Amino acid sequence: MKTGTSLGVEKVRLAVPDFKPSTADPDNAALLKTFNDTLWNDLDVSGVVELVSKSFYPLQAPGQPTEVNFIAWNAPPPNAAMLAFGNLGVSSGRLTVQAWLFDVKNIQSPQILGKQYADASSDASARVMAHKFADEIIFRLGGGIAGIAESQLYFVSDRSGHKEIWAMDYDGSNQRQITHLGSIALSPRISPDGSRLALSALMKTGWEIVMYSLDLNRAVSFPHMGGTNLSPAWSGDGTKLAFSSSRGGSPETQIYVSDASGAGPHRITTDRGPDVSPVWNRKTNGQIAFVSGRGGLPQIYTMEADGTNEQKMTDQGYAVSPNWSPNGQFLAFAWIRKYGPGEPGSSDIYLMDIASKQWVQLTHDGGKNDFPSWSPDGRHLVFQSNRSGNLELWSMLADGSKVQQLTFTGRNTQPNWSWK
Numbered sequence: 001m002k003t004g005t006s007l008g009v010e011k012v013r014l015a016v017p018d019f020k021p022s023t024a025d026p027d028n029a030a031l032l033k034t035f036n037d038t039l040w041n042d043l044d045v046s047g048v049v050e051l052v053s054k055s056f057y058p059l060q061a062p063g064q065p066t067e068v069n070f071i072a073w074n075a076p077p078p079n080a081a082m083l084a085f086g087n088l089g090v091s092s093g094r095l096t097v098q099a100w101l102f103d104v105k106n107i108q109s110p111q112i113l114g115k116q117y118a119d120a121s122s123d124a125s126a127r128v129m130a131h132k133f134a135d136e137i138i139f140r141l142g143g144g145i146a147g148i149a150e151s152q153l154y155f156v157s158d159r160s161g162h163k164e165i166w167a168m169d170y171d172g173s174n175q176r177q178i179t180h181l182g183s184i185a186l187s188p189r190i191s192p193d194g195s196r197l198a199l200s201a202l203m204k205t206g207w208e209i210v211m212y213s214l215d216l217n218r219a220v221s222f223p224h225m226g227g228t229n230l231s232p233a234w235s236g237d238g239t240k241l242a243f244s245s246s247r248g249g250s251p252e253t254q255i256y257v258s259d260a261s262g263a264g265p266h267r268i269t270t271d272r273g274p275d276v277s278p279v280w281n282r283k284t285n286g287q288i289a290f291v292s293g294r295g296g297l298p299q300i301y302t303m304e305a306d307g308t309n310e311q312k313m314t315d316q317g318y319a320v321s322p323n324w325s326p327n328g329q330f331l332a333f334a335w336i337r338k339y340g341p342g343e344p345g346s347s348d349i350y351l352m353d354i355a356s357k358q359w360v361q362l363t364h365d366g367g368k369n370d371f372p373s374w375s376p377d378g379r380h381l382v383f384q385s386n387r388s389g390n391l392e393l394w395s396m397l398a399d400g401s402k403v404q405q406l407t408f409t410g411r412n413t414q415p416n417w418s419w420k
Contacts, residue, residue: 011050012141015073015080015104016040019097020063022089031095031126032088038127039084041171042134042149045404047379047397048142052078063087065100065111074104081105082112084137088126095121099133101140112140127173148375152418153382154178154188154197155393159410165199165212170375170382170395170417172406179212181219187231191238191260192282192419196220198232198241209243209262223262228253234260235305236282242268242305244276244290255290257305268307277321280305282419283328289313291320300333302354313352321371325378325398329354332362332372332381332398349383351398362400373417374398382406382415 018036021028044051058072062085073080086099101113113136119125128150135147148170157166160177165188168175179185184202191198197212209229211222227246230253234241239260244253247265252273258265269275271294281287289302300319303310313319318336325332331352336345347368352359363369367387374381382395391411396403 011048012082013052013080014043014049014082014084014137014141015052015057015078016043016084017054017057017061019085019099020061020087022063022087022096022098023091025090027090027121028088031090031121031123034123034126035088035097035130038130038171038173039134042131042147043084043137045171045380045395045397045402046134046138046142046147047399047402048138049082052080061085064098065102065114068102068104068110070104070107070110082141084133086133090121093121095119095125095129097126097129097133101137113137124174127169131169145377145379146420148377148380151376151420152190152194153373153393153406153415154190154418155407155412155415156186156188157407157410157412159412165197166412168406170380172393172404175407175409178214179219181210185210187414188416189232189234190416190418191234192236193238194418194420198234200230200232200243209241211262223265225256225262225265231277233278233280233288235280235285237285240280240285240305242278242280242288242290244274244278255288255307257288268303268305269310270307271310279322279324281324281328282326283324289322289324289331291322297339300331302331313354313357318347323372323374323381325374326376327378330398332374334370334372334383349381362396362398364400365403371414373415375417376420380417382417384413384415 056077062068073083083102083104088097097117099115102110117129131149134149138147151170154167163184165179165185186200188197188199199210201210207228209232211220213220225247230244232241232243242257245256246253254267255269255275255278256265256267275292277291278288291298297318300313300322318339321334323332334347335350336347348363349369349372350359369385372381372383385394393406393412393415
């Protein structure tokens with residue numbers, strides 16, 4: 001199943017020697033370490049390049065174009081096709097990075113990229129500059145798909161003593177608390193434009209959909225729906241929300257769709273339910289996948305956004321947490337394929353090709369893996385797992401490789417990846 005991580009082509013061999021200091025400032029060493037580590041990790045997990053091991057690098061690393069020894073890089077042992085290099089320096093509290101990407105097989109006109117970044121000197125700005133340069137490289141070498149190094153993850157964490165919504169950079173750095181509701185906040189969903197979080201929270205009136213503005217740093221008004229309201233999901237154009245609700249006295253939750261403001265909620269599932277966890281096909285905004293327990297154990301279904309043409313996608317075990325890939329081709333979901341007495345019952349992350357219903361298993365390492373969420377480039381997934389003995393967030397490429405632990409404090413669940 002072609003998930004787009006390798007795009008069916010051999011990955012470009014890229015060498016990335018550590019950037020060199022360009023000034024004598026004492027802050028350089030720490031900022032160089034942040035920059036070099038961040039750039040290497042971004043490229044390493046990108047799924048579009050093969051990084052040449054640093055043990056093969058020549059002794060002299062270039063800090064600027066005149067210092068590039070082409071033969072030393074393009075011949076064995078490095079045998080690199082591309083070379084990313086540059087320099088970093090602090091001067092009078094300003095951080096400046098100069099960065100180049102060279103095609104070292106093309107000695108006549110090697111330059112593919114030449115960039116300069118400048119900002120107030122800080123660890124955070126060194127990290128952002130590394131992310132920006134990594135994304136430029138990934139865009140050039142990965143078929144023109146925008147990189148994700150500046151994207152954000154939103155998730156539930158109990159590290160403050162309550163289940164609140166937190167955010168972090170895609171690689172796990174810069175973790176910070178967003179909500180301070182003091183109750184239980186679940187299933188954060190960031191809007192396509194990145195300005196608002198829809199979530200479900202236990203309020204005085206019960207489980208409500210809460211709209212939280214990241215611009216204003218506070219909850220903004222959203223209608224009281226009545227009943228229990230869970231798992232909101234944005235349409236790809238940001239104009240609609242789907243959610244699960246028992247409003248109107250329904251004994252089971254059903255899927256509803258409303259405007260992004262909460263106006264005009266209408267029910268789109270009609271079976272007895274319970275129906276939960278809606279997610280839109282963001283490519284078309286015309287279909288919704290969801291989980292239903294109408295036949296006993298939960299299974300994944302798809303339907304048109306008006307509720308017609310329901311299709312059952314899974315037919316065994318216990319299948320939950322669907323998440324639609326950005327290109328509309330795949331569903332990622334959590335599945336206990338053999339569920340019942342005497343079964344090992346491990347929950348793993350699977351991908352399903354929607355057209356053929358063929359599936360592939362991505363996690364195999366035991367433990368309970370759940371709540372997959374796609375990166376905006378469709379090459380990565382973030383998910384929750386208790387494989388380390390505690391509920392933490394992990395990321396991987398969409399082929400199951402490059403697995404990385406992102407959180408290490410408290411219990412962290414229900415991740416949601418930003419749209420860009």
